[in-house]
Amino acid sequence: MFSGNNILLDQQQSLAGFQTANQVNILSPNQPSEENPIKFETLKDMKFPYPLESKSNFLTVLNQLIKINDGKNFNLLNNFYLMLSLNHATELLLSFFDQPFIVFDYVVKTLKDKNTYDNVTFFKLKSRMVENNAANVNSRIESMGESCSPNNDINVKQCSNCFQYSNFKLDFLKEFFEVENLKGGPEGSNKILLGIGYYNEIAESYNKDQPTVQDIKSQLESPRDEVKIATMKKLLLLMLNGDPLPQVLMHVIRFIMPSKNKQLKKLLLIYWEICPKLNSDGKLKQEMILMCNALRNDLQHPNEFIRGMTLRFVCKLKEAELLEPTIPTVKACLEHRHPFVRKNAILAISTIYKNFEFLIPDAPELIKKFLHTETDPNAKRNAFLMLMNTNQQSTVEYLDSVWSLITTSFDENLQLAAIELIRKDCKSPGADKAKYIQCIFSLLNSTSHSVKYEAANTLVALSPHSTAVKAAASCYIELVLKESDNNVKLIVLKRLNELREKHDRILDDLIMDILRVLTSPDIEVRRMCLSIAMDMVSNRNVDECVSFLKKELVKTHDQSEYEKNSEYKQLLIHSIHQCAIKFSEVAANVVHVLMEFVGDSGSSSAVDVISFVREVMEKFPHLRSGIIDRLCENFNEMKTSRVFRGALWIIGEYAVEGNSIVESMKQIRNALGEIPILASEQRALEAHDAPEVSAESPSAKTSTTPKRVLADGTYATETSFSANRRGSTKAVSVKPPLRALLLNGDFFLGSVLSTALTKLVSRFEKLSQASSPELKAKANELKAEAMLIMTSIIRIGKSDFPISKIDEDSHERILTCLRVLSIKKSENSNFMNEIFLEDCRNAYKNLVLTDQLKKDEKLKKDKKIIKVHADDLIGFRHLKSKRVLGGTDEYDLDLNMATGNTEKGDKMKNKLSRVIQLTGYSDPVYAEAYVNVHQYDILLDVLIVNQTNETMQNLTLEFSTLGDLKLVERPTPYTLAPHGFHSIKANIKVSSTETGVIFGNIVYDGSSALDMNCVILNDIHIDIMDYINPAYCTESQFRNMWMEFEWENKVNVNTNLTNLREYLDHILKCTNMACLTPENSLQGDCGILAGNLYAKSIFGEDALANICLEWNEGGNISGHIRIRSKTQGIALSLGDKITVSQKGVK
Incomplete structure (x- = not known):
């Protein structure tokens, strides 16, 4: 072995050796030194003034690099190697070292960094290690080379071999580089050494808890159960991480298998489940005979829970040789006194019969006998399901023998199993459907909600008769009313809606029962309930339905504390709106009830009412006079600008009689207060300040405003403009509603008011042309009053009283109205009157007709089409085309969808x-x-x-x-x-x-x-477009969502298209969104275009978009698209989709 003294040469001796060889210092003066340590990024720029062809030269450089940096940048060692060519450096290193451990580490690291794999170099290293007898490290390095190659190492953290090798590398490098002399001590040195490559600190933390094979063996031999339990957990973790650890198999058999500790037995079963049971040749290991014997003993254990756990483990065995000796004991467990054992014995027999039928061929007969004698419900249910899946005819025979007990003695789980059998057997040729339907009808009265739901589903599948359909629908409604979980309610309502679509007009008599679901406080349940009810409204039940909805609407006044009260009120108004438009006979009764809500403080519901009234006025002319009178009565009760605008438009268009025009003018004047507005506001402000001035002394009148000191020590100042503004705003709260809105800066309302006054005066003038002089004088009076109101609005808009001054557009519109009223009777005046009195109403009439056409087209699409005629051939599910699904059972459809075996009509x-x-x-x-x-x-x-x-x-x-x-x-x-x-x-x-x-x-x-x-x-x-579908919503819903959603993505328009409508159609196509802007608003030639787009994802996420385009003189289109959503992802994805689609447009 190389030691640190052999490799880490003393720096002075090395330098002295080089100087005697007439060589300069290894690191030149311009290179980093101890005073100027080496940095990572400068290493590759270093130049060595000598060839690295000798062992001493190489080791000296290695030594100096480590010493200078004091171990702080150990990655420099690896980068030093990267400077050399791979093959040359490998040969050089192999010639320097007798043992190639460190060479292997460098080569593997380099191969990983370069994402290459040099088989020749790797094989050469492996051969050198084998030649040098690399002890127990050889197998680890070999396994690392085979399983952790750069191409296969996708997630190093989960690779146990990497950690095994890092164990060896840590110990070797500690000896090799004498890390105990480095700063930070041994613990700090570990981090330095493990900084090489991908190990970092992961291996360090892993090494603390990872035992060796010898440690595991010694701990398994411990007499203490606590130590054995902890060791088994570590062992299982290592095996699950990919290391089979076959060396510990006999120790587990010797020291764990005989234990009587219950927790150890449980861990042992997990071990048996994951440990390799076969040799490399595919034959069963000899040690498994001992495991099989232990299983038989546990299956005969007096403790019922040990038996049950062992039976559950038997279900997971996939080796017939292991299962065969246990068959008699598994069968014997069917007669055990405890139901827990019998229940798991059924599962074991079912799994064995399913995988290896030859091991237990008489399983169906055993289970059939077991069913007749068993009393435990769970065991009985398991046996019933097992028999149904193996021998359905035997299960039907058993069910016939206990037919009278199904509704009385069977528990919930067994009843569900019986329903499943009925659903399967009813498709067989000899099935007694009448008997089955009778049983299902009786199960509809079960106390269990799940049984009632499945029984209703099965009843519809068995018979399409109206009695069966109504019984199933009544069962669904009862479930919705009694179930407390809102998710279950929504699921059942969805099933009820599907039933209604399949059996049109059969369930119309149940509409009042469905409306009872509105007692639920959840807004989504209420929304779906009203949606279903509106599709079931007919001439027979519309009066009852509308009466119920009106009562619910009145109740909302007393439910102001309910969080979703305003939204629920909107749903009710929208539903009543639908009923009234569809059935004109109820419109007269409904409209007056709804008009009580025009003064509602919640703008959404009031706006919906005004929209409803406007549509009724257009579609039902005989109701106009009464609605105008009622609207004038409630005019001063309105609070919001949008409601006033709608009401003024209705009055201006449909007040056609002289008395209604005069009354409308009177109500408008009352809502405005004293006129002129500017002069009256100035007088009110002076009157408001007068008492304060008179109460002061004469000297106080000429004195300046008293100085006030603020919190930061400065003096507060006040201008006359801010004082006047404050005085005027104090008076706003006590003023009439229309006047208050104008003083708040809403001059768009002022322009709408001017347009309505122009229509009223022009129409009254037209009526008074052939009448008495009194009417002509009245017409002049009304004209003067209207012009005074318009002038007053312009003057107040240019003063300092409102919060904001009048905008140019509103100013121009009001001036246009003044010019129309001031011109004399001529062709021009007739032309302007035609625009005001006819064209405006025709525009709305076309809008209503367009909406009606859209609804008719939707009804045609939704209308039930006969897909399979009586003389069509019988189609089998596996043979027929998936396009012909008429008459297909709903469970077959579910099966097709689950397996992806459907066709969507794609080309x-x-x-x-x-x-x-x-x-x-x-x-x-x-x-x-x-x-x-x-x-x-x-x-x-x-x-x-x-x-x-x-x-x-x-x-x-x-x-x-x-x-x-x-x-x-x-x-x-x-x-x-x-x-x-x-x-x-x-x-x-x-x-x-x-x-x-x-x-x-x-x-x-x-x-x-x-x-x-x-x-x-x-x-x-x-592609995000696979999950987005076009959707539609009302204008108020779009506005509410636009204000609520916080994520916005703005995309600038950059396209080669020159037509605004073509660009809009292109965006609709590429984003799969629907345009909410009416078609009439998009028609014609205009230099600008604005529209609202809406889509909904399959996950219920809403996506909104607003597109604003302008056609420039050069023929180009400019503008932007703003996308809003509740989540960031959908907004960004849609923006990217639009950006990409713009680039591809030609």
């Missing part, structure tokens, strides 16, 4: 576009993957082709994921013949809508164990 071109090439044609292994995206997982079908003339052994496809992707199970190794091919499937779970990446490599062995190769695969990028 072959789209399927081929999902094939991704993973390797190149010149690689030894060619691989390509077909990416099949299901709802919540991704199935990769990888084709691997061996393009060489050699057999590839242990070919493993290794995948890793980035993002919210998770590999379910790792593919097993395969062997590929020359020019052979194989298909490997990998399943990856998806948990969120984010762009994920799948990457990996293919590792295989060549002709020898040392010939290991690795091929890096191309990355697979998961």
